[in-house]
Amino acid sequence: LKALEATFNLSSNLLTGTVPSELGLVATIKKLDLSRNGLKKSLLHLGESTSYTYLNVSHNVFTSFPFNDAWRELETFDLSNNNIFQKIPENLAPLSSLKDLFISNNYFYGSVPNSIRSLVRMERLHLDHNALYGTIPDDILSLVRLRELKLSHSRQEVQCFKGAGGCDVDVIDYTGGSICCYGDNDEKICSTETGIEIENNNFCLTPGLRGTIPAGFANTPYLQVLDLSNNFLTGDIPPEIGGLLRLRMLD
Numbered sequence: 001l002k003a004l005e006a007t008f009n010l011s012s013n014l015l016t017g018t019v020p021s022e023l024g025l026v027a028t029i030k031k032l033d034l035s036r037n038g039l040k041k042s043l044l045h046l047g048e049s050t051s052y053t054y055l056n057v058s059h060n061v062f063t064s065f066p067f068n069d070a071w072r073e074l075e076t077f078d079l080s081n082n083n084i085f086q087k088i089p090e091n092l093a094p095l096s097s098l099k100d101l102f103i104s105n106n107y108f109y110g111s112v113p114n115s116i117r118s119l120v121r122m123e124r125l126h127l128d129h130n131a132l133y134g135t136i137p138d139d140i141l142s143l144v145r146l147r148e149l150k151l152s153h154s155r156q157e158v159q160c161f162k163g164a165g166g167c168d169v170d171v172i173d174y175t176g177g178s179i180c181c182y183g184d185n186d187e188k189i190c191s192t193e194t195g196i197e198i199e200n201n202n203f204c205l206t207p208g209l210r211g212t213i214p215a216g217f218a219n220t221p222y223l224q225v226l227d228l229s230n231n232f233l234t235g236d237i238p239p240e241i242g243g244l245l246r247l248r249m250l251d
Helices: 021-025 044-048 114-118 138-142 239-243
Strands: 007-009 031-033 054-056 076-078 100-102 124-126 148-150 159-162 179-182 188-191 196-199 202-205 209-212 225-227 232-234
Touching (some): 179 202
Parallel strands (some): 007 031, 076 100, 124 148, 148 225
Antiparallel strands (some): 159 202, 179 188
16 A cells, blocks of 8 residues: 555445554545445545545545544535535634535535635635525635635425424524424434524424524635525625626526
């Protein structure tokens, strides 16, 4: 394994389970592609490598995956099209070298962290088709190199839960704020207060991105793709979007 070249490509095979832990110790591997397989282990041992510039594990069946602080040279990170059920990490500063982050078509939940502003080299940010909720932080528009921003399809159907046992708090004790409830398969469904209703002593949650579209798109002059569709966004479209001369797709 120590003799492996800088690019190691095992994509589009029938691989399942995990890969040897020694792979995370091979410092010569800069680009690792394990996409389009049947891998489902979390591959936590890959965090032992600090040399990656490209890591693609898309189109597998992972249910979780680490965002490792050691990946300080990582430029492309593709987790799209898996079954990942976790929050976007609160601290993204160690990944400040990222140019492309793709986590589309998973079950990432929670809010978009304000630390997204630390990804100062970001060019393509695809967070669409997940279970995100809350508002779109203004910090995203501090990413001046951004060319593609996809935040669509966080809007979900209403789901009702019994407050006793199925949620973080009982209906009679609820005084406001975000809550999480658990479905039949222990699936965790969360929502901010604006997406919560109480019907027949049950919590009914409608998670999704809400609020207004943030102003400040003048800070992203290179933006070419902007997709905010299928959410619960309200208000006016910021006029700055009309000044994005490179914009070729708006939804």
